[in-house]
Each structure stands twice: as structure tokens, then as C-alpha cells.
Amino acid sequence: MDLPIRRLLRPRDPEEAVELLARYPGALPVAGGTDLVVQLRSGKVSAETLVDLGGVGLEGIAEGAEGLVIGAATTMDAIAADGRIRAGWPALAQAASQVGAWPIQCRATLGGNLANASPAADTAPPLLIANAQLRLLSSRGTRLVPLAEFFLGPGRSVRTPEEIILSVTLPPRTVPAHATLYERFTKVGPRREQIISVVSLAARLVVAGDGSVGEVALAVGAVAPTPRRARRAEAVLAGRRLTGPVRRDAIAALQEELAPIDDVRAPAWYRRVAAAVLLDRFLAEVAGG
Ligand SMILES: Cc1cc2nc3c(=O)[nH]c(=O)nc-3n(C[C@H](O)[C@H](O)[C@H](O)COP(=O)(O)OP(=O)(O)OC[C@H]3O[C@@H](n4cnc5c(N)ncnc54)[C@H](O)[C@@H]3O)c2cc1C
Incomplete structure (x- = not known):
């Protein structure tokens, strides 16, 4: 069955992505598509325009002053394989390695898992115990939201339709000696x-x-x-x-x-x-x- 989509837009950076979301009301961002394509096919969600986040540079995991920063388009496979996450945030690596099976993990992204706001999103509990923060971007700028304040109910979050999740930050944590x-x-x-x-x-x-x-x-x-x-x-x-x-x-x-x-x-x-x-x-x- 063909998807009921009229436009698939391919921005080159996050700023262009949010401009397009603001320009086409009702447009939806798409990352791995493992949730969205199923929802579009079933008619649970409808959109004439999709904004593809695949080419805007949101993949990757980097250490910064505020902690480990995971780009929203980083796949479950990359998260599960990352040595820093496996050592410092093992529950997150374990969750990522249990999202669907491996072919899904190679497409499914962290941003997509959270943006869905499913009560069953597997990466959410490990990120909650890590006190993770989300960085959101819209055409008005960026804002930081603690994950604990992000979800409002099934399928609902504080993210507005023109906003995208840029990244997820895991604050540093240490284990005292002898503990x-x-x-x-x-x-x-x-x-x-x-x-x-x-x-x-x-x-x-x-x-x-x-x-x-x-x-x-x-x-x-x-x-x-x-x-x-x-x-x-x-x-x-x-x-x-x-x-x-x-x-x-x-x-x-x-x-x-x-x-x-x-x-x-x-x-x-x-x-x-x-x-x-x-x-x-x-x-x-x-x-x-
Ligand atoms: C067979 C199968 C098994 C699955 N098993 C599991 C499982 O075990 N555990 C689990 O938690 N999930 C599971 N899922 C659901 C899904 O794979 C995950 O939720 C996945 O992480 C979604 O990421 P995605 O990149 O594919 O999102 P997409 O499908 O591209 O997008 C999902 C939603 O998020 C939005 N979105 C995507 N990226 C962003 C962003 N950066 N900013 C703002 N909005 C964004 C989209 O508009 C859409 O509303 C499964 C799905 C399938 C098909």
C-alpha cells in the first residue's frame, strides 16, 4: 500500500528542518520511520508532508562539558554498541539492544522513541534514572527540557509540532570509591x-x-x-x-x-x-x- 504522502522534504540542517515544519502546518518529522510509517499506513496518523531528519547531522555521540550528548537521530544499534554508554549508562545500552530485533535497531532512533511519547518507550526509563535532558529546536531557538517533564500522557509531550528533538544529554555521574x-x-x-x-x-x-x-x-x-x-x-x-x-x-x-x-x-x-x-x-x- 502506498503511503498517503504528497511531499517528502530533505533539509540539510536542523534549522532548515524546523523552518519547513513551521512553513507546512501539519508536516511531521521522520527519522527511522519504524513508528511513523506503521502509523501512516494504519491511518492512525495522517500527514501530507514529511520532513526527513536523516540528512541534518543529528547522528552521533559526543562528550561535552555538560555530559554525554546523544544526537536525536542516533540509532539504537549505535547506542547499544557505544563503549561509554555501556560503561556509564548500562541500562540505556541494554534497553537499546532490546528495541525490536536488530534490523529495527539499525533504523530506530532515540529521538523517534521519545517523540512518540509512548508509555512503553524502552529508552525512557533508563534515561529517567540518568536525569537526562532533551534539547529541543524550533524556529524560535532552542530550549532544554528535563525528560522527567517531557511526557504529558500517552502520545503527548511538551514538544510543539514545530519543534524537533536535537539531542539527549546524560549528566556525568560517578560512583564513590568502595561503593x-x-x-x-x-x-x-x-x-x-x-x-x-x-x-x-x-x-x-x-x-x-x-x-x-x-x-x-x-x-x-x-x-x-x-x-x-x-x-x-x-x-x-x-x-x-x-x-x-x-x-x-x-x-x-x-x-x-x-x-x-x-x-x-x-x-x-x-x-x-x-x-x-x-x-x-x-x-x-x-x-x-
Ligand atoms: C517491529 C517493531 C518492533 C518494535 N519494538 C519496539 C520495542 O521493543 N521497544 C520500543 O520502545 N519501541 C519499539 N518499536 C517502536 C519504534 O521502533 C521505536 O519507537 C523507534 O525508536 C522510533 O524511532 P524512529 O526513528 O523509527 O521514529 P520515526 O518512526 O521516524 O518517528 C516516530 C515519531 O517521532 C517523531 N520524530 C522522530 N524523530 C524526531 C525528532 N528528532 N524530533 C521530533 N520528533 C521526531 C516522528 O514525527 C514520529 O511522530 C518497534 C517498532 C516496530 C516496527
Whole structure:
């Protein structure tokens, strides 16, 4: 089936891309097309004009003063393979390596994953625990938005139709001497590959030499209208040793703060239980049993 598109515009830089978005109301940016083409074909989304972000120079990962900067058109494959991300932000590398299967990962971009504002976007939880910031560009200039403030609801974000995501910045982070870092992304779905998450969890714990939790960040996907931090469970764990009762309290706190829905992929009760299982497994691994 042909796509119902009249114009495919190919700007040469990000500034030209946002000029075109402003000039053609209703135009949509396209990066890898792995979401948008499916949405156009199904009629879920319509647009006469697409603005191709493939040639505007938004690919690549660079170290800057403010942290590691990932261009919005960087593919999942490139993110999963990057040594700096694998070492410093392992949950993000793990998530990128689980977006669809490898052919999808070679096209799917980070900007596209976030711009969709799906509650199940796999890169969102790891980026939330990294306190990532998005740089957005429109014909009025650039602005920085913390990822935690980007999502408004399923398919909705603070991005305006004339704005594009330029990049995602990961602020530097360090692990104190004698402390141990544990970081993991896990997801549950109906089968092993090519699945949209029914629940996902990104978890980061820094355990001090005395066994207490020095730093904790948890974020969940597909169990609320937006990907989000699990602040109540974090509060239970902060500063504590991972004893059985503390682990149980954290899991109870997590379940209380979720707001899952029933949909075609899973009922709400299943999502709640699966999220608890993911956190339980992670904490058991950190506690060594
Ligand atoms: C078979 C299959 C399996 C999949 N599996 C997963 C999975 O396991 N996990 C998961 O999270 N996703 C999955 N997806 C969804 C999809 O692959 C990802 O969301 C992908 O990262 C989207 O990136 P893209 O570059 O292809 O976006 P596109 O399809 O090009 O665009 C998606 C949306 O973002 C907008 N957009 C793109 N780039 C920008 C930008 N820089 N600034 C502003 N707006 C922009 C577009 O206008 C569009 O609305 C899957 C898709 C398929 C087809």
C-alpha cells in the first residue's frame, strides 16, 4: 500500500528542518520511520508532508562539558554498541539492544522513541534514572527540557509540532570509591523479541561499603500514562540495607504508586505483578540472594 504522502522534504540542517515544519502546518518529522510509517499506513496518523531528519547531522555521540550528548537521530544499534554508554549508562545500552530485533535497531532512533511519547518507550526509563535532558529546536531557538517533564500522557509531550528533538544529554555521574554500582534494564512482554513492553524497569543502586544504599533511582514503563520515576519505592530504599523487610516494603511501595491500565497486551493486574517481580529480582541480585 502506498503511503498517503504528497511531499517528502530533505533539509540539510536542523534549522532548515524546523523552518519547513513551521512553513507546512501539519508536516511531521521522520527519522527511522519504524513508528511513523506503521502509523501512516494504519491511518492512525495522517500527514501530507514529511520532513526527513536523516540528512541534518543529528547522528552521533559526543562528550561535552555538560555530559554525554546523544544526537536525536542516533540509532539504537549505535547506542547499544557505544563503549561509554555501556560503561556509564548500562541500562540505556541494554534497553537499546532490546528495541525490536536488530534490523529495527539499525533504523530506530532515540529521538523517534521519545517523540512518540509512548508509555512503553524502552529508552525512557533508563534515561529517567540518568536525569537526562532533551534539547529541543524550533524556529524560535532552542530550549532544554528535563525528560522527567517531557511526557504529558500517552502520545503527548511538551514538544510543539514545530519543534524537533536535537539531542539527549546524560549528566556525568560517578560512583564513590568502595561503593558498588548495580544498574539494569529489564522488560516483560508476550515473547522474547520484537515486543512492545508490557512492563519495563530501569534500576540503579549504588551500594556503599557498609551495605547501605547510597544512591537509588528506579523508573518504570508501560504501567502509567507516561514512563515515570518510582519515587516512593526509591524513598523506601534510600540509606537502608537490603534486608528482606526493606525489599518487601519497596515492592509494596512500587505497587501502590503504579497506575496501569488494561489493554490488548495485558490486564492491569498482570502489569502490577510483573513490575513487582522485576524489582524483586533486581533487589535479590543486588542483595546476593
Ligand atoms: C517491529 C517493531 C518492533 C518494535 N519494538 C519496539 C520495542 O521493543 N521497544 C520500543 O520502545 N519501541 C519499539 N518499536 C517502536 C519504534 O521502533 C521505536 O519507537 C523507534 O525508536 C522510533 O524511532 P524512529 O526513528 O523509527 O521514529 P520515526 O518512526 O521516524 O518517528 C516516530 C515519531 O517521532 C517523531 N520524530 C522522530 N524523530 C524526531 C525528532 N528528532 N524530533 C521530533 N520528533 C521526531 C516522528 O514525527 C514520529 O511522530 C518497534 C517498532 C516496530 C516496527
